[in-house]
Amino acid sequence: MATIKDVAKEAGVSVATVSRVLNETGYVHEDTKKMVEAAIQKLNYSPNEVARSLYKRESRLIGLLLPDITNPFFSELARGVEDVLQKQGFRLLFGNSDEDPEKEQAYIHTFIQNQVVGIVSATNPAGKINYENIAIPTVFLDRASDEEYAVYADGREGGRIAAHEMIRRGSKKITILKGPTYIRPAQDRFQGALDVLAQADVEFSVVKTDAFSYQEAQKRAKGMFDLYPDTDGIIASNDLVAAAILHEALRLGKSIPDDIQLIGFDDIPLSSLLFPSLSTIKQPVYEMGKQAAQLLLKLIKKETISEQHIQLPVQFIERQTTRKVEDDG
Amino acid sequence: MATIKDVAKEAGVSVATVSRVLNETGYVHEDTKKMVEAAIQKLNYSPNEVARSLYKRESRLIGLLLPDITNPFFSELARGVEDVLQKQGFRLLFGNSDEDPEKEQAYIHTFIQNQVVGIVSATNPAGKINYENIAIPTVFLDRASDEEYAVYADGREGGRIAAHEMIRRGSKKITILKGPTYIRPAQDRFQGALDVLAQADVEFSVVKTDAFSYQEAQKRAKGMFDLYPDTDGIIASNDLVAAAILHEALRLGKSIPDDIQLIGFDDIPLSSLLFPSLSTIKQPVYEMGKQAAQLLLKLIKKETISEQHIQLPVQFIERQTTRKVEDDG
């Protein structure tokens, strides 16, 4: 690999001059510029980012921390983040935390060691990790905390919509599947559903689903039908969980949506592929990723930020796990 | 951030000594070691990776290039790669290429600029990118090329199995969905299926599916049923495509697997969630990611490699889109 020195020698100028044409900073004669550019071409020179980072004390890297890229929700989020950052010339340093505080801490640590200019984190740590005393601009995704910058969807409203749609479609004995309490969006959805159910003329029960994963949900699904065999409406904590429920219900010979209605959360690609396809509360996942990246960019450029939190709207997607009704708003 | 200098001053020694205890290299008295460690503790010092990389001319970063992390096949692959590399203290610099040679080239370029120690690439570029003159150890995933290190599944055998299973389950008019020719594994599967069909007593036809995506496949599915309305067996180029076909078939009122049998490829998580659940040729995706990472690690450590190519076996997963038969092997 050629260095700036080689280029300088080749062009017969100093490294300072080469640096100037490289960064278009300061004056440099048109002719010498030409020479330098020729030398760069000839040597196929490309500046060493590491040396640059060392001097500037910051890189062109951004840390991205997710619970698990294998979860379609997070990979969609990641894509949104990447698409905007990549265009601005930033690169992603990426890690899966598995909701493990130690892993999370380790990644944050190496992010810092590598002098990232910013961090996007979608983790929901049980313990509280030290993001506070990090000088690095950080945006949280799908996770709200009052003191920090964050982008997330309106989970509470989503919960309300889900409960409302379920009730107006005639379910009388509703079961809410509640995600982990420490995961804020999950808690919000639950609260939203509760808001509506508490005021409505229906029975309901609450079942905990510890994790968001399909495997976990599959086990719970069995238990749930044992416990509440006459449930006629289920509000799942997310689409993956809903898929598990759907499978189990079908296995038990229940008719959906006639015996049981089912509403998920997220609208991951899977949801429209299920049969019957899943009615769900759609989060603008890709858009959330984009907005987080844009917010981070502003933070990095030290632009003024109008609001620390960006809350995006959710939307009911009517598919085949809920019954049709007359449109009454 | 404290630097090595600060630590040296605090401990009353030279930076060289600090460096020695940091890297456990060379002699250092037990007592001074204690002092240095105390200073490190006190200042909460952690070495700057960037400076280290600059001197060593290589980082602890590894570049990972994928077509699209949003595709469950690739996110699973990524997870396998990450899980082994992360444990060895390496971090991932990650990018989506979208099968776009320019993007791919750009990422490779920044990987080099950031002095990655290795690259894992799962892209299938139409044009030929310059990996050749890169001195950096590179392992290709899900893509075979004679001169390079690669990990992939036995696509040809997979194609054979798919065709065989389809025939022994009684399909007489089979349609093969053929992925892009320039994607080697897709071509292999196609060839494998052809191997068997050519010798069998059945009719068959071939339909091209340009991309691997669901959206693309959805369009093709319609066309396919128009063109070959009496097909009674479909071998899809992958599970995403199979899902689209399944949906379209159901929409047309076809009965599966009675009217039409369907076999996919990959066994992504989605496949078992479809209804009816998808019979498919399973690739050991996560394992492929792991093996690629392990191979890369060997390459980096300059260990001797017994074989440049690692081919992993595939396996028929019988689910509900194929008919049951007596077990005749």
Added chain:
DNA sequence: TTGAAAGCGATACCAC
């Protein structure tokens, strides 16, 4: 066993 000093490859300040 330890320290001084020369790099690694870039940037930017200060002279000229």
Added chain:
DNA sequence: GTGGTATCGCTTTCAA
């Protein structure tokens, strides 16, 4: 306009 050089934070000879 251009060049010399200190500097970023670390590793590694080479002497002492």
